Amino acid sequence: MSLLEVKDLKVAYGGIRAVRGIDLAIDEGELVCLIGANGAGKSSVLKGLMGLVHHGGEVRFAGARLNGLPTHAIAAKGMALVPEGRGIFARLSVAENLDMGAYTRRDAGQVRLDLNRVYDLFPRLAERRAQLAGTLSGGEQQMLALGRAIMAKPRLMLLDEPSMGLAPLVVRKIYRTIVDIASEGATILLVEQNANLALQVSRRGYVMESGSVALTGASQVLAADPMVKAAYLGE
Amino acid sequence: MDIFIQQLVNGLVLGSIYALVALGYTMVYGILELINFAHGEVTMIGAMIALAVIGALLGAYPQAPALLVLLAGVLAAIPACMALGYVIERVAYRPLRRAPRLAPLITAIGVSIVLQNAAMLIWGRSYISFPPILPHGSHTVLGAVVTDLQIVIVALSILIMFGLTLLVERTRLGRAMRATAQSREMAELMGVNVNTVISITFIIGSALAAIAGVMVSAYYGLAHYYMGFMLGLKAFSAAVLGGIGNLAGAMLGGLLLGVIEALGAGYIGDLTGGFLGSNYQDVFAFLALILVLVFRPTGLLGERVAQRA
Numbered sequence: 001m002s003l004l005e006v007k008d009l010k011v012a013y014g015g016i017r018a019v020r021g022i023d024l025a026i027d028e029g030e031l032v033c034l035i036g037a038n039g040a041g042k043s044s045v046l047k048g049l050m051g052l053v054h055h056g057g058e059v060r061f062a063g064a065r066l067n068g069l070p071t072h073a074i075a076a077k078g079m080a081l082v083p084e085g086r087g088i089f090a091r092l093s094v095a096e097n098l099d100m101g102a103y104t105r106r107d108a109g110q111v112r113l114d115l116n117r118v119y120d121l122f123p124r125l126a127e128r129r130a131q132l133a134g135t136l137s138g139g140e141q142q143m144l145a146l147g148r149a150i151m152a153k154p155r156l157m158l159l160d161e162p163s164m165g166l167a168p169l170v171v172r173k174i175y176r177t178i179v180d181i182a183s184e185g186a187t188i189l190l191v192e193q194n195a196n197l198a199l200q201v202s203r204r205g206y207v208m209e210s211g212s213v214a215l216t217g218a219s220q221v222l223a224a225d226p227m228v229k230a231a232y233l234g235e
Numbered sequence: 236m237d238i239f240i241q242q243l244v245n246g247l248v249l250g251s252i253y254a255l256v257a258l259g260y261t262m263v264y265g266i267l268e269l270i271n272f273a274h275g276e277v278t279m280i281g282a283m284i285a286l287a288v289i290g291a292l293l294g295a296y297p298q299a300p301a302l303l304v305l306l307a308g309v310l311a312a313i314p315a316c317m318a319l320g321y322v323i324e325r326v327a328y329r330p331l332r333r334a335p336r337l338a339p340l341i342t343a344i345g346v347s348i349v350l351q352n353a354a355m356l357i358w359g360r361s362y363i364s365f366p367p368i369l370p371h372g373s374h375t376v377l378g379a380v381v382t383d384l385q386i387v388i389v390a391l392s393i394l395i396m397f398g399l400t401l402l403v404e405r406t407r408l409g410r411a412m413r414a415t416a417q418s419r420e421m422a423e424l425m426g427v428n429v430n431t432v433i434s435i436t437f438i439i440g441s442a443l444a445a446i447a448g449v450m451v452s453a454y455y456g457l458a459h460y461y462m463g464f465m466l467g468l469k470a471f472s473a474a475v476l477g478g479i480g481n482l483a484g485a486m487l488g489g490l491l492l493g494v495i496e497a498l499g500a501g502y503i504g505d506l507t508g509g510f511l512g513s514n515y516q517d518v519f520a521f522l523a524l525i526l527v528l529v530f531r532p533t534g535l536l537g538e539r540v541a542q543r544a
Binding site: 050052070071072075076080081083087088089090091092096099100101103104148152 | 407411413414417418421422423425426428
């Protein structure tokens, strides 16, 4: 049984159907990407999974049904979302943001080790730990958002457009970190508009088009698919 | 000079009471962007309950030690107000969480009217005087008379404000409160039960209101079903003066408002050649509020609204 099993997920805003019934399955330890054009419904899938938007269909996580649970309970079950736009707490310090990531954890000793790990991954955050997070640059904020998710030690990490609006050098740093934590066994669902990047680092992928899954398969296969190439890889 | 120092002392005492009440307004506003206009009434209920308990105890045991009776009154008022604050949020505000902002505001005024009338029905329309169980010593400092009661009020207020600051700045709960104030959705995503945090915020604010209610009725020696209105308005002004949503701002605003008011009351007769008396003291508090709103709309310590990630 997969860690995450989604059946016929539907999300609608008023009359607009953003997600029109999709199935997803993610196994423990996988890095899976969800790609598609702007407005294809990728972010809505993540919001549905976290219970941030009302949704139809069924979401099962580690064997338990998540439907109807409040967001904080879903987070406590071990799902962490790094939202589009990062969602850091601008008026908390860097260190406090990271503490918030570990909010539901009770294993203080392990939390301290994870904090050191985050500071090792992102020395910039260590340098600025006492600074208000709102004073960080965009790239540093993305590092903080990712670090905060690491602090949650989630069973499944949902990343929404981690490359958006960042300089190429920063994107490379962020993606290297994503690959690192994935190789250490983290399970990640990566949502990206930058299909090229996402397909390079992931094992499997889903391609969304106007609210439905148009295509799914191994990332290498998807990257070679003529339709994907034409529509998302700019070839 | 004597009158200046005397009014400064009086203003600080009054101001520390305003500050305690202002904290309740500002904490709720910080998290919900809601002005809980019923908060002044919670203060009044606190005073009424404390006086009822004190009165009953003194009736049953006339020889009971004054301090013990006073303490019993305060310790009854605090949990009662905490429960009241919790219920107000659950019943009057939570169902309107997604409603347009005007709806909870109107509800808040409604709650305030309900509480006033309930208090009037229970405790009557007349002033209730505070039994003579308060410390009544006094000292002369720099030509000003400082009573023991004033010292207790100020010391206790400072202690409470210090404790609250520690709670908000240094604890896990405080961090969750600040995170919730910045983004409810992100706090939920971190695993914070935002509804619980909001309830706790109301409960803490109401506990402070209960203490402030007892203080103000002890200070003036009176309680009345309508006393929460003006006190609430002043405290709200203090919160705005300091920058609503900001804890330090509420404390500063409260103290400042108290001092402005006391000095105004002390000098208004001289300033107007005897035309206006000290009963016009409220003018100064609200005049100060208007000036701040004109020249610094975010309040003295208010953050500029821009940087929200």
